[in-house]
Amino acid sequence: MATMSKFEYLITISPLGLMYGSAGAFLSPENLVGRSGSKFPPDAATVAGLFFNANRENQFIDHEQLQQNLVITGPFWANRDTPKQFYVPIPWYKILGDDDSDEWTLLEKKHNGQPIESGKSESSSDTQWCLGRHEWHRNNKDLQPEYSWQLIDNWEFSANQLHKNKGTTQAIAKAPWEFVSFLHPKIRADERHVVEQDGLFLENAVQLDRQYCLVYLSNYEIPDGWYRFGGEGHLVELETQLLPEKHKINLLLEQKIQHACALITPGVWGSNKLSYRYPKHASFPRKGMKLLTDKAIPYRYRLGHNKKDREQGEEKYKTGRLSRGRYAMPPGSVYVFKHPLNMNWWDFPDEWFPKEGFPLKHLGCSLCLPVKIQGVPQ
Amino acid sequence: MTEYTAITFAPVQGFIEKSRKLRDLYGASIVLSYLSSKLVESALSQGLEVISPGLPNLQKGMPNRILIKGKFERNDVEKVLLDEWKKVLVICREWIEENLGFPKDNYSWSQTEEQKGKQKGEWERWESYTWEIFWGHGNSVDRAMEDLETRKLKRGWTGINWMGESSSLTGTDAIAWHQLGRTLEKGEDPGRSLTPEEKDALELFYRRLSWLLDNPDYRVGKPHLSLQQLRDYEESKPEEIGKYIAPNERLSIPELVKRLVTYDAIADEIDMVKLKPTKNDPEFKDINRNAGYWTAWFMGDGDKVGDKLQILATRNPDNLEEGDRNLKTFTDLMRNWGKEFEKQSDSFTAGEMRVIYAGGDDFLGVLYSKESKNQENALKIKPSDAFEWLRKLPIYWEQLQKDIDDRLKLQFTFSVGFVWAGHQVPQRDILQHCREAEKRAKSLGRDRVTIRVVFNSGQYVQWTCPWDYLDILTKYRDRNQKTGAEANWNHIYSDWAQLKARHAIRLQTTENNPIVKDIALSLFDLYFDNAADRFRKQRKWVYLTGKIDDETIVKWLDDLIEIGWQLCRSSSI
Numbered sequence: 001m002a003t004m005s006k007f008e009y010l011i012t013i014s015p016l017g018l019m020y021g022s023a024g025a026f027l028s029p030e031n032l033v034g035r036s037g038s039k040f041p042p043d044a045a046t047v048a049g050l051f052f053n054a055n056r057e058n059q060f061i062d063h064e065q066l067q068q069n070l071v072i073t074g075p076f077w078a079n080r081d082t083p084k085q086f087y088v089p090i091p092w093y094k095i096l097g098d099d100d101s102d103e104w105t106l107l108e109k110k111h112n113g114q115p116i117e118s119g120k121s122e123s124s125s126d127t128q129w130c131l132g133r134h135e136w137h138r139n140n141k142d143l144q145p146e147y148s149w150q151l152i153d154n155w156e157f158s159a160n161q162l163h164k165n166k167g168t169t170q171a172i173a174k175a176p177w178e179f180v181s182f183l184h185p186k187i188r189a190d191e192r193h194v195v196e197q198d199g200l201f202l203e204n205a206v207q208l209d210r211q212y213c214l215v216y217l218s219n220y221e222i223p224d225g226w227y228r229f230g231g232e233g234h235l236v237e238l239e240t241q242l243l244p245e246k247h248k249i250n251l252l253l254e255q256k257i258q259h260a261c262a263l264i265t266p267g268v269w270g271s272n273k274l275s276y277r278y279p280k281h282a283s284f285p286r287k288g289m290k291l292l293t294d295k296a297i298p299y300r301y302r303l304g305h306n307k308k309d310r311e312q313g314e315e316k317y318k319t320g321r322l323s324r325g326r327y328a329m330p331p332g333s334v335y336v337f338k339h340p341l342n343m344n345w346w347d348f349p350d351e352w353f354p355k356e357g358f359p360l361k362h363l364g365c366s367l368c369l370p371v372k373i374q375g376v377p378q
Numbered sequence: 379m380t381e382y383t384a385i386t387f388a389p390v391q392g393f394i395e396k397s398r399k400l401r402d403l404y405g406a407s408i409v410l411s412y413l414s415s416k417l418v419e420s421a422l423s424q425g426l427e428v429i430s431p432g433l434p435n436l437q438k439g440m441p442n443r444i445l446i447k448g449k450f451e452r453n454d455v456e457k458v459l460l461d462e463w464k465k466v467l468v469i470c471r472e473w474i475e476e477n478l479g480f481p482k483d484n485y486s487w488s489q490t491e492e493q494k495g496k497q498k499g500e501w502e503r504w505e506s507y508t509w510e511i512f513w514g515h516g517n518s519v520d521r522a523m524e525d526l527e528t529r530k531l532k533r534g535w536t537g538i539n540w541m542g543e544s545s546s547l548t549g550t551d552a553i554a555w556h557q558l559g560r561t562l563e564k565g566e567d568p569g570r571s572l573t574p575e576e577k578d579a580l581e582l583f584y585r586r587l588s589w590l591l592d593n594p595d596y597r598v599g600k601p602h603l604s605l606q607q608l609r610d611y612e613e614s615k616p617e618e619i620g621k622y623i624a625p626n627e628r629l630s631i632p633e634l635v636k637r638l639v640t641y642d643a644i645a646d647e648i649d650m651v652k653l654k655p656t657k658n659d660p661e662f663k664d665i666n667r668n669a670g671y672w673t674a675w676f677m678g679d680g681d682k683v684g685d686k687l688q689i690l691a692t693r694n695p696d697n698l699e700e701g702d703r704n705l706k707t708f709t710d711l712m713r714n715w716g717k718e719f720e721k722q723s724d725s726f727t728a729g730e731m732r733v734i735y736a737g738g739d740d741f742l743g744v745l746y747s748k749e750s751k752n753q754e755n756a757l758k759i760k761p762s763d764a765f766e767w768l769r770k771l772p773i774y775w776e777q778l779q780k781d782i783d784d785r786l787k788l789q790f791t792f793s794v795g796f797v798w799a800g801h802q803v804p805q806r807d808i809l810q811h812c813r814e815a816e817k818r819a820k821s822l823g824r825d826r827v828t829i830r831v832v833f834n835s836g837q838y839v840q841w842t843c844p845w846d847y848l849d850i851l852t853k854y855r856d857r858n859q860k861t862g863a864e865a866n867w868n869h870i871y872s873d874w875a876q877l878k879a880r881h882a883i884r885l886q887t888t889e890n891n892p893i894v895k896d897i898a899l900s901l902f903d904l905y906f907d908n909a910a911d912r913f914r915k916q917r918k919w920v921y922l923t924g925k926i927d928d929e930t931i932v933k934w935l936d937d938l939i940e941i942g943w944q945l946c947r948s949s950s951i
Contacts, residue, residue, distance in 0.1 A: 037549045104531075110521075135528050143822060181836040202835060274507070275537030291532035298550045321569060325544055325551070327537025330883065 004071060005346045006250050007217035010243040011047060011074075012083045012348030013229060013236045014213040020231035021179050021206035030284075033223045038179055040206045041075035042230040043266065044364040045301035047216045048072045050227055050238075061220060073265055073364025074216030077149070077176065079206075084247060086215040087149035087173055089331035091371050094159035096147040096172050100140065101163035104292060106336070106375030107137040128378050131288050131338040137375075147172040148332070155369060160310070176212040180205055189198050203232060217243060217364070252369045256347075258340040259376045261368040266299050267329030268365040270354055275299075275327035277337070279352035288338035296327035323356055328365070335368070336376060345369075380698055382429075382522035383450040384514040385417060386443050387459060388535075394742075395809045396548045396633060400734070401622065402805075403742070404653055405636035407735040409466065411440040412650045413509075416462040421446045424454075429519070429702055430687070431738055432710030438651045439716050441737035445519060446686070447702060464505045467631075469647050470638045471501050476824065478556075478586050479585045481603035486560040487631075500552065500559040504631045505540050510534040518698070519691030519705065523684065543569050543628065547806070548647050551630035555583040578605055584625055585609070587642065591622035594641060598770070621664075665730070665746035667801045673746045674764035677812035678794035680712070681824040686788055692901050711785075712738035715778045722774065728763030738826055742812070759829075760895065761798055762863065765851070765945040768827065772845050789867050791825035791845075798945065802832035811838065818842055822924045831944040836945030839944065841937035847922060850944045867947035870905045874939050885936055895928040898935050 022037045048070060055066055066122045078086035090096060093104040150162055152338040154171045167173035208214070221240045243250070254291040270276040277293065278286055301323050345368055350359040354364070360366075372378060394406045401624040415437040418428050427450040428434045431441050475485055488499035498506070510533060514526025540552035552558055557579060562568055572580065585608035590597050603611065612619055619625060629637070636839050638644050640653045665673060680686075690704040701737045716736035723731055728747050733743040745767060747759050775792055782790045795815025799808050815828040822828075830840040843850070856866045883898045884891060899910040915920050919926050923934040 051438065136531050179836075199553065204836065270537070270539070273503070273539055275539055277535065281856070293531070293533050295389065296535050296537050300550075322542070325540040327535070327539075
């Protein structure tokens with residue numbers, strides 16, 4: 001881990017038909033179209049699971065080595081023709097509506113009801129910047145975010161710039177997938193015959209527009225091919241390609257985070273018992289921190305199969321085991337630190353992340369990039 | 379210096395939405411009102427003045443946005459809320475432990491005497507981490523409310539992790555049963571699946587609970603049945619079980635609590651509003667959701683209530699007393715309205731209606747068919763009945779609007795999401811549909827209703843319309859000049875579909891073919907007595923659809939026809 005500081009491969013996943021869109025134990029014959037359990041796109045953990053399985057069946061990397069060193073992150077998505085220009089979640093300080101945009105900025109706290117613009121008051125200058133005196137401010141509080149993805153290439157664009165480039169370069173986008181219900185026969189394992197009990201069920205499937213693919217980043221290569229991915233036996237075509245060292249994401253990840261960063265994958269922190277909004281480790285500078293975030297999102301995946309499981313028979317081998325259920329900070333969440341962090345995500349110590357055999361950092365959790373927010377010194 | 383405190387807590391929508399039965403909705407709403415009312419009570423006992431909500435002594439339907447004159451310390455707020463919630467949890471847990479017939483030492487789900495102050499059990503974790511508390515303070519109402527909003531941006535949740543299978547209702551959080559949280563033996567894997575014996579014990583837990591609650595007045599204290607007896611009982615009387623908890627449900631701790639507080643003996647012990655205020659009230663029946671029975675759900679909310687409060691608070695900067703008085707008048711009017719609206723159970727004559735909560739400016743209710751022993755004779759509500767009722771819904775707030783305008787010079791409107799759902803659509807999904815529909819009504823301009831028809835497949839169609847133009851659907855005139863219930867909606871529906879199929883009406887722009895509204899409008903004029911032409915002349919399109927471009931208009935018409943066909947066509951066709 002210490003030597004790793006780049007993502008070297010870009011994995012694209014293109015569905016062959018539909019994909020699976022539910023999470024958890026939702027679907028039953030009585031409740032057919034569990035919509036509230038919708039979960040898409042699959043987390044990087046799912047790709048990691050696929051990776052381990054593939055490697056177990058057809059060992060292309062020493063398994064121990066893979067388990068120790070694999071770092072994989074996502075989900076992102078892109079146009080199939082230009083996978084390197086992928087979309088990542090928009091940091092929440094940028095609000096992109098259909099017709100307008102707005103930004104959260106940090107202003108000095110109100111005096112007589114009027115916010116003081118940063119830098120304009122006597123006491124405030126960059127050297128004296130003190131987070132405690134500042135608060136979040138927005139001009140157009142009515143504007144609702146309609147877009148949640150932006151091109152990685154335009155990471156530094158302001159909300160206004162992104163909005164301007166909405167039409168020309170598709171700088172921002174809405175998710176290109178749709179949930180569709182799909183009547184699904186459950187086929188017996190040994191015959192082309194529908195199973196007798198509950199043989200049909202209506203699946204909450206996901207249709208990803210043919211033009212697009214899902215994107216994950218990793219430091220190892222997976223052999224190209226067709227794989228089962230994301231549940232219910234749906235097939236996808238997986239391709240790995242080299243991610244240039246100078247790719248935007250690597251450049252961004254190289255930069256040290258100073259005062260502010262935003263998550264682009266679910267932020268998982270906490271102990272075995274509890275999930276938190278930030279690491280509770282002593283070295284994490286939580287004092288005086290400001291956040292822009294929302295409700296927790298559930299975070300859970302099926303673990304790869306350990307040796308014992310495999311020996312216990314076919315059935316268990318197939319389904320894997322559910323990990324600990326956790327809650328995560330939603331992607332897009334913004335952290336602002338009182339003192340410069342002077343670290344990038346690669347530098348984050350493993351102790352900040354929950355450990356599930358290995359630190360969840362290896363599953364690309366809490367991947368964050370530096371952001372520039374008005375009112376925060378650079 | 380005058381000080382104000384604003385308080386709220388979360389989750390509210392999420393707490394209510396995690397529901398499978400109507401009982402969950404009531405339970406959740408009762409718990410929320412209870413906690414709010416305890417906060418208000420505590421503020422009053424400190425000699426503070428409660429500006430909002432109005433009617434602070436009425437627990438039922440108490441909203442959870444609280445505004446207080448004076449400083450209600452954040453720590454005190456937190457303490458009151460957590461203590462009261464703890465009381466609810468303890469009473470529920472102890473009721474189970476005392477009545478389910480498992481030996482006390484079989485329970486490992488809460489902390490032991492020795493663990494107190496050191497280590498939490500599962501129940502204690504829920505005591506601490508169910509709620510996020512938001513608090514704001516300032517020297518004006520306005521500032522206190524803004525302070526709260528600012529602090530809310532960082533949220534305040536702590537999530538409770540879980541292992542193994544999760545609740546069958548939400549798919550998250552651990553299943554509550556007596557062995558939850560058991561200390562692991564050495565070398566035991568916390569993530570392993572349950573052994574067959576453990577599975578039986580878990581099933582027994584839920585079957586006993588389910589059996590007891592189906593008739594607690596007679597069964598509590600009686601000898602306990604074995605797993606086999608309970609299974610046999612289900613087999614012999616499948617219709618009579620599962621009033622509170624179906625034997626196959628697996629609930630998390632807070633979900634269990636929501637069910638339990640609807641049992642009057644427990645509500646009494648907590649001093650909570652009861653689902654059935656008196657013993658002789660009609661039995662609480664779940665709604666009929668058998669095959670073919672559709673239900674209508676409405677979720678509504680006053681438009682820009684926060685802004686209204688701010689306007690009232692800041693209107694007279696030199697006279698704070700006046701501002702406080704106006705705020706009080708406003709919230710009193712709102713809560714009185716909620717109280718009256720909650721009683722409107724007989725306003726739907728074609729079937730049953732229940733208001734699940736009416737907290738002042740927000741409400742949730744359902745129109746449904748009564749459950750009947752004899753399925754064949756059971757009355758089915760028709761979509762047109764539901765639509766007729768919806769059209770008249772604004773009558774209920776006309777007087778309120780007038781009062782608010784007369785006394786406070788404020789325009790007050792409601793946005794509503796109305797969902798007509800097939801019987802297989804899970805209830806928790808219906809609530810999400812309601813919320814999304816309501817949100818859409820708001821985002822398209824407020825003072826509107828979004829009607830969403832959700833099919834069993836999970837697919838839906840929707841249409842948003844300002845209240846005062848909702849009756850456009852009743853203006854439909856078919857080729858035989860028939861209107862109203864007589865009209866054959868097939869005529870426009872098939873014409874429209876044909877034209878769409880031939881790309882004469884298109885809903886999607888392709889490279890060379892932009893969306894053009896002319897043909898769509900002509901067809902609409904034909905069937906709706908030149909309504910499109912009138913809208914154009916009166917410059918109503920922007921008001922109706924939000925925008926004036928061709929695409930928006932054609933899509934609005936498409937939605938209108940779809941919804942009209944679903945809700946207004948007579949079922950005989």
